[in-house]
Amino acid sequence: MEAAAVRLHGHAVRTPLLRSDALDDATGARIWLKPECLQRTGSFKFRGAYNRLAALDPAQRAAGVVAFSSGNHAQGVARAAQLLGIPAMIVMPHDAPAIKIDATRDYGAEVVLYDRYLEDRSVIAHRHADERGATVVPSFDDPYIVAGQGTAGLEIAEDLAALGETADVVLVCCGGGGLASGIALGSGLPVVTVEPAGYDDVARSLAAGTILPVVDPGPTVCDALQTLVMVPLTFDILRDLGTTGVSVSDAAAMRAVAFAFRHLKLVLEPGGAVALAAALEGVVDLRGRSAVVLLSGGNVDAATFARCLAA
Amino acid sequence: MEAAAVRLHGHAVRTPLLRSDALDDATGARIWLKPECLQRTGSFKFRGAYNRLAALDPAQRAAGVVAFSSGNHAQGVARAAQLLGIPAMIVMPHDAPAIKIDATRDYGAEVVLYDRYLEDRSVIAHRHADERGATVVPSFDDPYIVAGQGTAGLEIAEDLAALGETADVVLVCCGGGGLASGIALGSGLPVVTVEPAGYDDVARSLAAGTILPVVDPGPTVCDALQTLVMVPLTFDILRDLGTTGVSVSDAAAMRAVAFAFRHLKLVLEPGGAVALAAALEGVVDLRGRSAVVLLSGGNVDAATFARCLAA
Numbered sequence: 216m217e218a219a220a221v222r223l224h225g226h227a228v229r230t231p232l233l234r235s236d237a238l239d240d241a242t243g244a245r246i247w248l249k250p251e252c253l254q255r256t257g258s259f260k261f262r263g264a265y266n267r268l269a270a271l272d273p274a275q276r277a278a279g280v281v282a283f284s285s286g287n288h289a290q291g292v293a294r295a296a297q298l299l300g301i302p303a304m305i306v307m308p309h310d311a312p313a314i315k316i317d318a319t320r321d322y323g324a325e326v327v328l329y330d331r332y333l334e335d336r337s338v339i340a341h342r343h344a345d346e347r348g349a350t351v352v353p354s355f356d357d358p359y360i361v362a363g364q365g366t367a368g369l370e371i372a373e374d375l376a377a378l379g380e381t382a383d384v385v386l387v388c389c390g391g392g393g394l395a396s397g398i399a400l401g402s403g404l405p406v407v408t409v410e411p412a413g414y415d416d417v418a419r420s421l422a423a424g425t426i427l428p429v430v431d432p433g434p435t436v437c438d439a440l441q442t443l444v445m446v447p448l449t450f451d452i453l454r455d456l457g458t459t460g461v462s463v464s465d466a467a468a469m470r471a472v473a474f475a476f477r478h479l480k481l482v483l484e485p486g487g488a489v490a491l492a493a494a495l496e497g498v499v500d501l502r503g504r505s506a507v508v509l510l511s512g513g514n515v516d517a518a519t520f521a522r523c524l525a526a
Numbered sequence: 527m528e529a530a531a532v533r534l535h536g537h538a539v540r541t542p543l544l545r546s547d548a549l550d551d552a553t554g555a556r557i558w559l560k561p562e563c564l565q566r567t568g569s570f571k572f573r574g575a576y577n578r579l580a581a582l583d584p585a586q587r588a589a590g591v592v593a594f595s596s597g598n599h600a601q602g603v604a605r606a607a608q609l610l611g612i613p614a615m616i617v618m619p620h621d622a623p624a625i626k627i628d629a630t631r632d633y634g635a636e637v638v639l640y641d642r643y644l645e646d647r648s649v650i651a652h653r654h655a656d657e658r659g660a661t662v663v664p665s666f667d668d669p670y671i672v673a674g675q676g677t678a679g680l681e682i683a684e685d686l687a688a689l690g691e692t693a694d695v696v697l698v699c700c701g702g703g704g705l706a707s708g709i710a711l712g713s714g715l716p717v718v719t720v721e722p723a724g725y726d727d728v729a730r731s732l733a734a735g736t737i738l739p740v741v742d743p744g745p746t747v748c749d750a751l752q753t754l755v756m757v758p759l760t761f762d763i764l765r766d767l768g769t770t771g772v773s774v775s776d777a778a779a780m781r782a783v784a785f786a787f788r789h790l791k792l793v794l795e796p797g798g799a800v801a802l803a804a805a806l807e808g809v810v811d812l813r814g815r816s817a818v819v820l821l822s823g824g825n826v827d828a829a830t831f832a833r834c835l836a837a
Contacts, residue, residue: 231542233564236605252791253544294547314788476831477625480563480793480824513791517835520787524828 216401219266219362220369226269226298227262227366228254232374232507237478242494244501247382249371250481252513256318258439258487259364259394259511260284260291260354266363267352268295276301280352281344283307283336286315287439287512288354293324304349306340312438312484312516355393356446364394368401371507383504386490388511389417389460390442392449398509399456408453408460409493411437411468411486416444417453418460426450436465436519439486439512461499467492472523475510485523487512527712530577530673531680537580537609538573538677539565543685543818548789553805555812558693560682561792563824567629569750569798570675570705570822571595571602571665577674578663579606587612591663592655594618594647596749597626598823599665604635615660617651623749623795623827666704667757675705679712682818694815697801699822700728700771701753703760709820710767719764719771720804722748722779722797727755728764729771737761747776747830750797750823772810778803783834786821796834798823 232247239246251259268280279302282292289305296303303324307316308331320326329339344351353360368385375381382404387395389408395417399406408417413432420427428444435441468485471492475483483491490508493499499506515523543558550557562570579591590613593603600616607614614635618627619642631637640650655662664671679696686692693715698706700719706728710717719728724743731738739755746752779796782803786794794802801819804810810817826834 228545234539236566250791255547257789257791473828476793476828478568480561480568482787482791482793517784517787517832521828521832521835524832 256290258287263360263363264291265295267359293322355391365397365401368398396452415462437486469523484515567601569598574671574674575602576606578670604633666702676708676712679709707763726773748797795826
């Protein structure tokens with residue numbers, strides 16, 4: 216992970232730890248916020264993507280990369296590839312937020328849309344990769360990706376130490392567990408994963424001690440966190456470190472987006488606000504404790520954002 | 527100003543310097559953002575207010591403070607007073623944004639509303655202050671206020687030095703010139719003030735070499751910057767340091783709010799986005815140059831914010 220930090224130095228934003236009176240008042244806790252919405256491409260995903268791509272050898276770089284993603288990993292890979300001069304193709308669901316598809320194209324990637332209800336994005340991505348000898352860049356099932364996301368955890372540990380502080384727990388927005396694994400390793404602090412209701416495969420897998428998928432969970436406004444099953448890489452890390460998980464409703468995530476607008480002056484997407492929601496709604500009881508809350512992304516359409524503010 | 531920095535240490539947020547690929551691309555410049563929307567109370571005003579109140583003696587503290595403000599100074603004074611245990615009365619226009627009036631009350635201040643078209647807020651404030659022997663806390667005509675705002679300038683200079691960087695110019699959102707004066711003194715860098723069109727008394731005064739008011743400028747969406755005339759304190763500082771000024775339209779400020787939503791993931795109020803607007807619209811030509819842009823506040827109602835995103 217130190218190697219990842221060296222690779223990302225000067226390329227990823229070293230996001231600050233922020234404090235909020237309103238949040239401390241609302242939770243009865245002492246909370247630091249890690250706003251990865253301020254990261255390049257608007258989410259933490261740039262960290263892992265850049266770390267993965269920067270480690271490719273010249274032949275691999277020339278052959279290009281292929282990724283599949285609903286949008287934040289897409290932007291992270293596209294921007295990292297642009298910075299490193301690597302051709303990138305991104306396979307995205309046709310109903311991904313327009314802001315994410317547009318930004319991915321703006322970063323110079325070739326975008327291939329697929330129907331998430333009829334096609335398998337993994338099959339599409341691997342077919343395209345095989346055709347051109349390109350490298351598939353997974354969104355979480357890769358040690359380089361986990362290490363890259365983990366640099367945010369290293370920064371948390373360093374910044375708390377510089378303040379002479381510590382934290383009892385880190386609340387992390389969670390899809391496949393790449394960020395949570397990295398934060399758990401990098402920060403050395405206990406992690407609680409937060410998923411959207413219905414997509415709580417990580418929480419249930421960790422509770423059961425074995426990987427469990429979720430089945431037909433239905434739609435969620437947290438488009439960034441629609442992962443149905445984790446992988447041994449992230450499961451093993453989180454299980455070994457004693458991580459537990461919770462989930463929050465879409466309504467709670469949207470209220471957290473509104474709270475961040477009003478009190479934090481930060482733009483969060485619903486999926487980037489679930490950890491904040493867990494704190495605000497008492498899903499994780501933080502009273503009298505100190506905590507770090509990951510704000511993992513802010514790539515949200517104006518219409519969805521307006522719905523959150525009205526909620 | 528170093529005394530102000532000591533007073534504010536541990537109380538004000540040390541806001542970071544942020545970078546944005548999209549902003550550099552849009553301007554052809556190398557830009558650092560100083561996001562004072564992340565400051566306590568959502569604007570830089572907390573700095574000056576806390577510095578002024580913390581310097582009051584015990585008798586003055588017991589007698590309380592009175593301020594008049596359309597909202598950001600109001601919140602800064604109210605919150606500083608709350609932290610220091612000082613009674614605060616704030617005189618606010620009846621048509622100030624609801625989010626600002628509500629927050630000022632939430633910080634424990636007594637709010638007195640007045641009709642900005644029929645009454646003189648200064649007269650009202652001084653009458654209330656005289657009745658109770660309270661101290662009037664001006665929004666910019668006070669050396670403690672200027673020094674407090676200037677701590678943001680000290681931070682800019684320190685953070686640029688730590689990065690081994692410098693900047694050719696600092697663009698500062700400007701009402702009465704308190705922040706601009708402080709930044710010019712604290713950063714040691716050339717400052718360009720940015721005002722809303724029609725409220726460009728600072729730009730015109732600096733160009734003319736004498737204080738000039740604006741008359742009947744009409745409404746503006748930049749409620750934080752509706753100052754009609756500056757004072758010798760701020761005029762003398764800015765004139766002596768060779769500051770110049772520009773102005774931007776309401777439409778440009780609203781487009782900058784939308785840019786900040788989409789690309790910076792920061793919530794700005796229109797008045798807090800005018801310096802960004804001047805950069806984005808080329809009102810100050812930054813091509814090939816390096817600059818710091820102050821983002822001075824983010825206290826905006828959801829309805830106004832939605833109007834900006836639709837603009």
